[in-house]
Amino acid sequence: xxxxxxxxxxxxxxxxxxxxxxxxxxxxxxxxxxxxxxxxxxxxxxxxxxxxxxxxxxxxxxxxxxxxxxxxxxxxxxxxxxxxxxxxxxxxxxxxxxxxxxxxxxxxxxxxxxxxxxxxxxxxxxxxxxxxxxxxxxxxxxxxxxxxxxxxxxxxxxxxxxxxxxxxxxxxxxxxxxxxxxxxxxxxxxxxxxxxxxxxxxxxxxxxxxxxxxxxxxxxxxxxxxxxxxxxxxxxxxxxxxxxxxxxxxxxx
Amino acid sequence: xxxxxxxxxxxxxxxxxxxxxxxxxxxxxxxxxxxxxxxxxxxxxxxxxxxxxxxxxxxxxxxxxxxxxxxxxxxxxxxxxxxxxxxxxxxxxxxxxxxxxxxxxxxxxxxxxxxxxxxxxxxxxxxxxxxxxxxxxxxxxxxxxxxxxxxxxxxxxxxxxxxxxxxxxxxxxxxxxxxxxxxxxxxxxxxxxxxxxxxxxxxxxxxxxxxxxxxxxxxxxxxxxxxxxxxxxxxxxxxxxxxxxxxxxxxxxxxxxxxxxxxxxxxxxxxxxxxxxxxxxxxxxxxxxxxxxxxxxxxxxxxxxxxxxxxxxxxxxxxxxxxxxxxxxxxxxxxxxxxxxxxxxxxxxxxxxx
Numbered sequence: 001x002x003x004x005x006x007x008x009x010x011x012x013x014x015x016x017x018x019x020x021x022x023x024x025x026x027x028x029x030x031x032x033x034x035x036x037x038x039x040x041x042x043x044x045x046x047x048x049x050x051x052x053x054x055x056x057x058x059x060x061x062x063x064x065x066x067x068x069x070x071x072x073x074x075x076x077x078x079x080x081x082x083x084x085x086x087x088x089x090x091x092x093x094x095x096x097x098x099x100x101x102x103x104x105x106x107x108x109x110x111x112x113x114x115x116x117x118x119x120x121x122x123x124x125x126x127x128x129x130x131x132x133x134x135x136x137x138x139x140x141x142x143x144x145x146x147x148x149x150x151x152x153x154x155x156x157x158x159x160x161x162x163x164x165x166x167x168x169x170x171x172x173x174x175x176x177x178x179x180x181x182x183x184x185x186x187x188x189x190x191x192x193x194x195x196x197x198x199x200x201x202x203x204x205x206x207x208x209x210x211x212x213x214x215x216x217x218x219x220x221x222x223x224x225x226x227x228x229x230x231x232x233x234x235x236x237x238x239x240x241x242x243x244x245x246x247x248x249x250x251x252x253x
Numbered sequence: 254x255x256x257x258x259x260x261x262x263x264x265x266x267x268x269x270x271x272x273x274x275x276x277x278x279x280x281x282x283x284x285x286x287x288x289x290x291x292x293x294x295x296x297x298x299x300x301x302x303x304x305x306x307x308x309x310x311x312x313x314x315x316x317x318x319x320x321x322x323x324x325x326x327x328x329x330x331x332x333x334x335x336x337x338x339x340x341x342x343x344x345x346x347x348x349x350x351x352x353x354x355x356x357x358x359x360x361x362x363x364x365x366x367x368x369x370x371x372x373x374x375x376x377x378x379x380x381x382x383x384x385x386x387x388x389x390x391x392x393x394x395x396x397x398x399x400x401x402x403x404x405x406x407x408x409x410x411x412x413x414x415x416x417x418x419x420x421x422x423x424x425x426x427x428x429x430x431x432x433x434x435x436x437x438x439x440x441x442x443x444x445x446x447x448x449x450x451x452x453x454x455x456x457x458x459x460x461x462x463x464x465x466x467x468x469x470x471x472x473x474x475x476x477x478x479x480x481x482x483x484x485x486x487x488x489x490x491x492x493x494x495x496x497x498x499x500x501x502x503x504x505x506x507x508x509x510x511x512x513x514x515x516x517x518x519x520x521x522x523x524x525x526x527x528x529x530x531x532x533x534x535x536x537x538x539x540x541x542x543x544x545x546x547x548x549x550x551x552x553x554x555x556x557x558x559x560x561x562x563x564x565x566x567x568x569x570x571x572x573x574x575x576x577x578x579x580x581x582x583x584x585x586x587x588x589x590x591x592x593x594x595x596x597x598x599x600x601x602x603x604x605x606x607x
Contacts, residue, residue: 032356032377032378033376033377034352034356034373034376034377034378035356035357114452114455114457115451115455115457118455118457119412119442119452119457119458120457200414200442200444200448200452200457201442202440202441202442202443207443210443211417211443213349213353214349214416214417214418214443215349215372215417215418215580215581216349216352216353216356216372216373216376216378217376218376
């Protein structure tokens with residue numbers, strides 16, 4: 001058996017055990033459906049919501065919000081992180097504030113953001129931007145600031161301009177860290193969108209989850225949790241594939 | 254050797270997961286047994302009852318008969334007589350949170366609106382109604398003065414917020430139906446009453462559907478918000494609150510239900526002999542006397558135990574509403590849900606002692 005196949009098999013052990021435990025709890029141990037519905041009930045909920053088109057609408061609504069917020073957060077995080085990594089004054093200027101802000105749980109921002117931005121799309125995007133910018137920024141800064149002095153001296157000997165030094169020296173060195181930040185930022189975006197949609201939304205996976213909770217539809221709650229997990233795996237896989245393509249030298253390490 | 258290691262690993266992981274599930278299952282399934290174990294294991298040997306009530310204010314405000322029974326010490330006295338320690342638990346998540354806590358066995362008694370109570374029962378939470386608190390819950394629809402909303406008809410296409418699955422949601426649908434509209438004609442925003450009023454005040458939404466209270470009074474009488482509907486003049490629209498108890502807990506502790514109802518009867522006696530008792534309770538909670546007159550002009554926000562037939566008919570109507578609007582897939586026998594024998598017993602004992 002090849003190593004790849006073995007790795008794939010190992011990855012299924014925990015999900016398989018969870019499904020076995022779930023089956024045991026609901027079918028053999030007869031756990032109350034209000035607490036943990038049967039696997040078949042969750043499938044039924046999936047079928048019903050898909051037939052009505054609600055699930056597709058919710059996924060699209062959340063995806064659009066994540067893409068908008070994540071794009072802004074990536075731009076902000078990479079720019080600020082790169083500046084802070086290259087220029088010590090900017091690092092000293094923004095790092096303490098950034099460290100303080102990123103300690104605040106995203107759920108604590110939501111009431112204020114609703115007051116400032118209302119309950120429309122803007123507030124959800126702002127929540128995602130706040131959640132995703134900092135992991136991207138901190139990782140970018142760390143990657144850029146760890147660039148070897150030797151390389152910078154060589155760049156200076158070649159009389160490279162600031163932009164050229166960034167593109168030819170800092171960026172290739174920082175790219176793996178930036179990509180880690182971008183992956184973390186994507187995870188943070190999903191967590192943030194679900195939290196934002198639980199307050200004052202009328203569509204999205206977070207809205208559906210909260211709605212199902214209000215009506216004690218545990219099958220839909222579990223379905224939403226599973227979906228969030230799958231979408232997370234999907235986006236992470238897509239980003240990993242993309243990053244592998246743009247950093248071929250990392251694949252040989 | 255390698256194979257043995259693999260088998261050992263699988264056995265350890267499998268045993269761990271199954272024992273976790275078994276433990277979880279038993280804690281969820283045998284709530285009453287566990288509760289009893291907890292009760293017998295408690296240091297002072299006293300039984301316990303956990304009573305949840307809706308408190309969206311987050312300030313531990315309990316109004317009506319239950320509030321008087323708590324504040325005047327009737328609960329404490331009645332439960333002490335049967336050796337039970339009562340814990341009154343404010344639930345800021347309102348009815349849905351009470352349902353969850355009843356389902357998990359964290360609460361034994363829940364005092365909640367008819368819509369979440371019926372929804373919980375239809376979703377399999379095994380409860381018994383021991384008291385129906387009367388049909389006295391109304392809604393107001395309060396609109397942002399800049400929204401151009403003057404009547405319910407004007408809600409079409411507007412952002413309207415209320416708590417989904419609460420009686421406000423049901424009465425909103427009635428109000429829309431009366432004007433030939435449906436929920437799809439408005440932009441429905443699910444929010445708790447507290448959040449809806451805050452969002453209305455900041456004009457993030459166009460209208461809020463709430464139970465008339467101090468904030469809705471202030472918004473309409475002092476801040477120029479328009480009150481486009483007050484449901485108290487609509488025949489058959491009034492909703493109510495329900496006191497339900499987990500059936501397993503009730504079977505094991507029938508005296509707890511009687512003690513609870515006796516405390517409520519004592520509170521009612523106090524309310525009926527003190528004209529301003531409920532108004533003073535309202536003011537003590539930090540609200541204005543004017544807003545009490547506005548919300549409860551009949552001074553009747555307490556448990557009256559009357560008109561059981563109307564109450565049961567209302568519960569049936571509520572179940573039909575939930576089913577018709579695809580809010581529940583469940584069904585149950587509403588008549589069998591009520592067991593007023595505990596009330597009769599409490600009443601007989603209370604009248605006998607007077």
